[in-house]
Amino acid sequence: MYQYLTIFILIFVWNIPGKCQSVSDGKLKGDPFVYEDWQTYTTESTHGQLINDHILFLEADGDSLWIGTEGGLILYYNDTWQNWTEKNGLPWNVVIGIAKDNKTGELWLALFGDGIVRFSGGYFEHFTQMNSGLLNDVVYGLDIEGDNVWVATTAGISRYNQVTGEWAVYNEKHAPMEEVWTYNVDATPEKVFFAVWGGGILEWDVKTESWQEYLDPDGEMEIDLYRDDGLVHVITTAASYVDDVLWASTYFGLSRYDGRNWRGYMDHDSGLPSNFINFTLARSATSSYNCTDKGLGVLVDYNTDTWVSYTRETENTETWSAKVITGNTVIKKVQTNLDLANHFTICAEFMGNDIWIGTGHGLARGKGTGFYPGLK
Structure with a gap:
């Protein structure tokens, strides 16, 4: 009897959400903004002006957009x-x-x-x-912090000071790196974050010039053994x-960290179209846009666990649909005019209220007329 009581208590406690964890009861608490009106661009539709439509990176520059592709650099402005x-x-x-140095x-x-x-x-000028x-x-990526250019490479991290001309390097000998294959970087005035393939997330504190490492504490590569104990995967x-708030994308789901509590998301318990996430872009502490191999998953409101998932229903579907989801429950579906044939989303960028996405075969701009954050 005592044994069964212990098991019941363990199961009960295991399923109690943390105080700061978002909770969904499958009911919509308000209406999220849905990007219904899109403009798409491919090499064919632009008559070759978009010289390559395998889009790798997007960087907004006022009303202009810098586009990194497999076939060159492109600047888009006013068509x-x-x-x-x-x-x-x-x-x-x-x-x-x-990265634009402002x-x-x-x-x-x-x-x-x-x-x-x-x-x-x-x-x-070539380095x-x-x-x-x-x-x-x-x-794989770079970003600007103060006078420094931080560079993510396959052999570790390099930092170039534009004023002094000095270089610094960080690999397994100079930083707590489980692996050195550095996949991406996001720099702010206070902290610089690196996505390390197989090594989780590395945080550089600009003031103290010290490192903090974030890993999946359970150490399991095949499953996320303990939910919300850290990164969902390394x-x-x-x-x-x-x-x-830190958002981290992996090939096994999404993680959010507010400095005290972790929250993990996977496609079976959220509005993510897929666990295979190529890129994440935070709009706020409560909202992030996630580029997956099956479409764009937007966590619109963390507190109510409300999502909008933009996907193609089938390979033959001409336009994408937007599913409004709370938790993993689909509340409604909105048809959009997004007609990109490829749903392997690689990158995203905000331009005011608009959202741009780059895919393996095309570029699209979601028009944010009437946009509002969260729910209404």
């Missing part, structure tokens, strides 16, 4: 396109990361397989492992830090 490739000065066509106005580019570039005054302190030419793909 006009300007392109840079190896034919007109770009050292390498595969642009996988872009202090200098310069653009920094991550080139997958050929280092990084500073683009200033129409001139490309590689042969002429700089860059750890490796296989670069194979991370991106980090996004807004309003003192």
Whole structure:
């Protein structure tokens, strides 16, 4: 009898949500904003102006959008396109990361397989492992923090100070890195976060110049053994830090951390179209946009666990639908005019109230006319 009572208590306690954990009863607490009106762009539909529609990264610059593709760098503004490739000065066509330095106005580019570039005054200054302190030419991303350019490479992290010209490098010898394959970086004035493939999330504190490592505490690669104990998985793909809250995407789900409590999401218990998340972009402490291999999963309101999931119903469906979901319960479905044939979403970017998404075959802009955060 005592044994069964103990088991019952353990199960009961196990299923009590934490005080700060979002809870859903499957009922809609209000209406989320749904992006119904979209404009899509492919190489074909733009008659070649979008020189390559395998979109790798998006960076808003006021009313303009910088686009990194497999075939070059593109600047979009007011339905006009300007392109840079190896034919007109770009050292390498595969642009996988872009960061605008708002202090200098310069653009920094991550080139997958050929280092990084500073683009200033129409001139490309090229940094590689042969002429700089860059750890490796296989670069996955970069971002700006103060005077520093932080670079995520396949061999670790490099930091370039634009004022002093000094380089610093961080790998398993200089940082608590379980692995060195650094997949993405998100920099803020106070903290810099790195998604490390197989090594979780690394946090750099700018003030103390110290590292903090975040892993999946249960150590299991196949399953998330203990829910909300930390990262859902150590194979991370991106980090996004807004309003003192960290969002981390993995190939096994999404994690949120507010400095005290973790919350994990997977496709079976949330509005995520898939656990395979390529990128996460936080809009606030309570909302994030998640690019998956099966569409875009938007957590609109953390407190009520309300989602909008943008997907194609089938491979033959012409337009995407938006499912409004609380927890894992579909409340309603809204048809959109988004007609991208490819739903493998790779990147996303905000431009005011609009949302841009890049896929394996095309670019789309969701028009945010009448946008509001959370629920109404």
